[in-house]
Amino acid sequence: MNLDLQTKALSVGTRLYVGGEIDAYTAPQLKEALMPLVEKQEAYVIVDLEEVNYIDSTGLGIFVGALKAADQHNSTMRLVSLNDRVKRLFSITGLDEVIDIAEKREETNQ
Amino acid sequence: MTTQSSVEIGTEWGIVSARQAGRELSKGLGFSSVDQARITTAISELARNIYLYTKNGVIGLEVVNDGHRQGIIITARDQGPGIENLRDVMVDGYSTSGGLGAGLPGVKRLMDEFDIQSNPGEGTLITTTKWLR
Amino acid sequence: MTTQSSVEIGTEWGIVSARQAGRELSKGLGFSSVDQARITTAISELARNIYLYTKNGVIGLEVVNDGHRQGIIITARDQGPGIENLRDVMVDGYSTSGGLGAGLPGVKRLMDEFDIQSNPGEGTLITTTKWLR
């Protein structure tokens, strides 16, 4: 199974659209797409998870790795449009306290 | 389900009869010669398992129609020792070590659907289906 | 070693000529038809590797006699990019990902002896032997 991954340049930064199930098999694809974006100095990256209906802990790990890389490069990573199931996982693991997760209305003007 | 037949497996002749019944039934349904050979091999493996490892067992053959297509259902029922750990038996790879359940992953791959119910001491029921393409 | 022939591999026709030469030589030596087909397939794979991944290469064929038995030696020599990591290429399992060196484990299994020398930038020399049983 493959992830649907698309990037779009914004006036400031990049938006990464992700679609599909992020699990142990697809996580490497996400990593390959996401890491180069956050490893640029002072980058601004929005990850749109609207089309993601399932994510497992391996998938969360990719975001943890990206967060650490973003901090090292003074970059910003922001997750948007999480469905409830996905949002719950970020919340239970406490990741919502260290990763910038936008409410849906907040980000519509991005 | 319409046509039904069942063959008692007590001797090696029983295996051959079950094969024969399966071949004729699948031929009649219009299965290709390769699929006929596959169905027959599946029957053969199931019957041989009964013959070698349990005292008593029956191979059943049925024609099935799910509204869209026809198919053949093979059942293998025995009152043998049952299978202790189904998870192990159904593991793919190298299950040719003998014993009841040997070759079941092969049967599963020859057919389209496969189900097994087994409890130690209470025997085993295997149901497997092949659909006409 | 006695008979020697060599075929330049620059086009797909070269592959066919090398196969033809190998088939005739192995037939003449008395290899069975299965072994003829195996030797030809090995030549084909080696030649195709040269054709696809290097500019320039030669398939050599020799008859060999070790005092006890006769055999055929195939050599494949090219001045191509060479193979970076031989350990990886020769690993069994799933080396069908393409690139120079693809299929070499298969060739090794078709033949009796197999040796490869390769240095990045300096090309590759493969020598492989099949003995008459």
Add this chain to the structure above:
Amino acid sequence: MTTYEGLRDSYKQILYNFLHHKNEQSLYEAQQFSKRVIEEQISPEEIVSIHLEVIEDLYPNLSSETRKSFEILLEVMIGYGMAYREHQILKNKQLELESEIDVAANMQHTFLPKEIPQLADADIGVISVPASKMSGDYYNIVKDGNEYIAIALADIIGKGVPAALCMSMIKYAMDSLPEQLLQPGQLLASLNRTVEQNIAANMFVTMMYASYDPATHIFSYSGAGHEPGFYYDASEDRFNELYAKGLALGISRDTQYREYQQSLSVGDFVVLFSDGVTECRNGDRFLERGELAELIRKYQDKTAQEIVDNVYRELENWQDFQLHDDFTLLLLRREV
């Protein structure tokens, strides 16, 4: 007579019988022959070659087209022969690797407590089953001199060998903590520092750590991003969520962990588990937390160990014996 000649003669016999009294018996023999040649590791192209030899032998005036056509079939079968030999090699490799992993899995068993401590006033049951052979779930239950019980339950991200390697870190890190029991919050904070230093960038560990004081019947717990458990309130006959907010271990160096407390009355129990329990799935359908609670309720008259065993058995069956994640379920009930 060589094996090859023996096989050719058997094949000839089968073919001859079949052509003269075309019957199922011969086809059955052909199938048995197939098993035998596969056991003897005969390559499929050999079979095609034997077939041709035999029909040439049986019918000397075989048409030259038929004979020639076999050359093409043979050529195609050589490819299958290579795949077949690759298969045999792969099978051996796989067996080797599996037995290696069996040894490692056995080692891992020694990381988990050999027995559950017995308590005067509470009953504890636990079951932990890896999805494959090696587990990324860890648990521990220890009793100190004052009958204090400490319970640890951790889930390393992912499963299999990498998670198992990391699980051993948790085990040794726990072992090297001071002898006296720490408060749950302190313990997680200390463990987090070790994990953060040693773990790969995209890995983390979720954990629940609790201590139960049988004198006061207070269950104190802290959580590091772990799946919430249940607190069962006997007087109200109700399952409540047992949640401890906190960042998973290994993400940020100086994380602090809040401590929560739950007082247990007689018959109350707490259930801790890894997300392998709630991520049980049957096709696309996931188990809901409410269903899990109902399942526990169904067996609640039994001992703690019987409850967790039965819940596991039902869920194993429900998902066709295919665990998608390591499964750990622990239950502590106040008895008197």
Add this chain to the structure above:
Amino acid sequence: MTTYEGLRDSYKQILYNFLHHKNEQSLYEAQQFSKRVIEEQISPEEIVSIHLEVIEDLYPNLSSETRKSFEILLEVMIGYGMAYREHQILKNKQLELESEIDVAANMQHTFLPKEIPQLADADIGVISVPASKMSGDYYNIVKDGNEYIAIALADIIGKGVPAALCMSMIKYAMDSLPEQLLQPGQLLASLNRTVEQNIAANMFVTMMYASYDPATHIFSYSGAGHEPGFYYDASEDRFNELYAKGLALGISRDTQYREYQQSLSVGDFVVLFSDGVTECRNGDRFLERGELAELIRKYQDKTAQEIVDNVYRELENWQDFQLHDDFTLLLLRREV
């Protein structure tokens, strides 16, 4: 047109060409066809069936014996078909497992020091290569505030996943030792207690632990059943055995370890290694310790790192790129 029909047409074309202008070109096409059908995961019994269909098509008056004989060939091929499908499943399983082990191997890399400490008066080089992906050899080199160097080199019995799991224990056990450097004998005694408590009955670990004081140029070392190293005496241009007697770790709880000392003059060096270095073998022949010494001597004009790298490269080649055991080689030379 279905794939199957497409393949049948290709096959028919190839066969037709071959029968009419029997030539190598068609056989080459047949081989390419073979690759294609294997890629498309067509089972070998399908090929036999296609073959029969095609010759029936090309020669409507095919003899009935020939036609019938294919039924037997088909029956036999079904067995190969099962093996073939098993192969495809096994291949995927193997890929999955390999990628799991890759992840674990990457984790393991983080257990080893990222860089070797630089010293004012001594040069250190080290190479560590696992026989398969995961290693059961462990080493560490650290420098404390007083420029003291501590060197650990351990070999867990066996290799692969189980050894790697145990290797992680050594790593964490070392990490949890007090911050200040211990004397080699003390350190091994302390480590042995942890290992003995945690290791399976049939496992053990051999280890060499050393500290080097750049002020006195004294190299102090203790050993736990480990392969002896070398002390190279520059003034005599001679390799001496560097042996430290002591029981391997994990066997007996209260083992004590003797401490040995070797004073290093300018140009002297010590070499420590795991038995994977001395157990290099080419066919039935093992590398002799004298040969290893000669190999080191050959490169002794180079830096410590270059020496160990070159020795490894020669030995890798000597044994046809097949390591039989994890290989770790470490060299420390007093420079001024």
